[in-house]
Amino acid sequence: EIVLTQSPATLSLSPGERATLSCRASQSIRRYLAWFQQRPGQAPRLLIYETSNRATGIPARFSGSGSGTDFTLTISSLEPEDFAVYYCQQRKDWPLTFGGGTKLEIK
Amino acid sequence: QEQLVESGGGLVKPGGSLILSCAASGFTFSDHYMGWIRQAPGKGLEWVSYISKSSLYTNYADSVKGRFTISRDNTENSLFLQMNSLRVEDTAVYFCAREATTNWFDLWGQGTLVTVSS
Numbered sequence: 113e114i115v116l117t118q119s120p121a122t123l124s125l126s127p128g129e130r131a132t133l134s135c136r137a138s139q140s141i142r143r144y145l146a147w148f149q150q151r152p153g154q155a156p157r158l159l160i161y162e163t164s165n166r167a168t169g170i171p172a173r174f175s176g177s178g179s180g181t182d183f184t185l186t187i188s189s190l191e192p193e194d195f196a197v198y199y200c201q202q203r204k205d206w207p208l209t210f211g212g213g214t215k216l217e218i219k
Numbered sequence: 220q221e222q223l224v225e226s227g228g229g230l231v232k233p234g235g236s237l238i239l240s241c242a243a244s245g246f247t248f249s250d251h252y253m254g255w256i257r258q259a260p261g262k263g264l265e266w267v268s269y270i271s272k273s274s275l276y277t278n279y280a281d282s283v284k285g286r287f288t289i290s291r292d293n294t295e296n297s298l299f300l301q302m303n304s305l306r307v308e309d310t311a312v313y314f315c316a317r318e319a320t321t322n323w324f325d326l327w328g329q330g331t332l333v334t335v336s337s
Contacts, residue, residue, distance in 0.1 A: 148264075157327070161322075162323075201264070207281070
């Protein structure tokens with residue numbers, strides 16, 4: 113099973129700041145990685161797929177990069193609605209796996 | 220608009236059974252692979268099961284293999300998860316999700332809570 117490790121577990125920033133979230137895979141997953149945002153009490157929302165493609169309706173301040181085992185989600189300038197939990201997910205191999213999440217909180 | 224609505228969750232005793240349903244609307248259900256993903260209280264996401272458009276292919280997480288069965292009815296635009304031999308550790312919110320043509324889960328329901336407790 114491919115293990116995804118997200119860091120940091122919690123990130124405290126202020127609106128307007130830049131956020132950088134990391135996801136590391138236990139083996140190469142090429143570019144088969146997605147990022148989801150989950151606000152409290154809501155379902156996850158697809159932000160980025162195939163490492164760097166924004167999903168429909170996702171603002172340009174969200175971007176993804178990486179390949180192989182190291183991936184990054186960047187939010188260029190935080191808006192109040194961006195404070196949430198973020199998960200990465202791989203689809204290189206079965207079983208599909210998710211990272212443990214990064215909680216982005218207001219400083 | 221495109222929507223997934225889960226139902227069927229509730230409180231069940233260990234060893235019991237439950238059937239979850241997911242009603243799809245606003246899109247052509249039969250054009251999409253579908254999946255179930257769960258989230259234990261206060262925890263992260265765990266993929267549970269997956270089914271192809273025609274039901275010919277299914278896949279399960281090891282934690283539920285042999286106990287859960289995924290199925291679908293394309294005529295009723297519905298996805299199901301039959302859960303047997305439930306364990307305390309199956310307690311979670313269960314989400315159904317649509318796989319887009321990009322092969323990622325792009326549409327999720329709001330989830331239904333399953334609580335396994337004596």
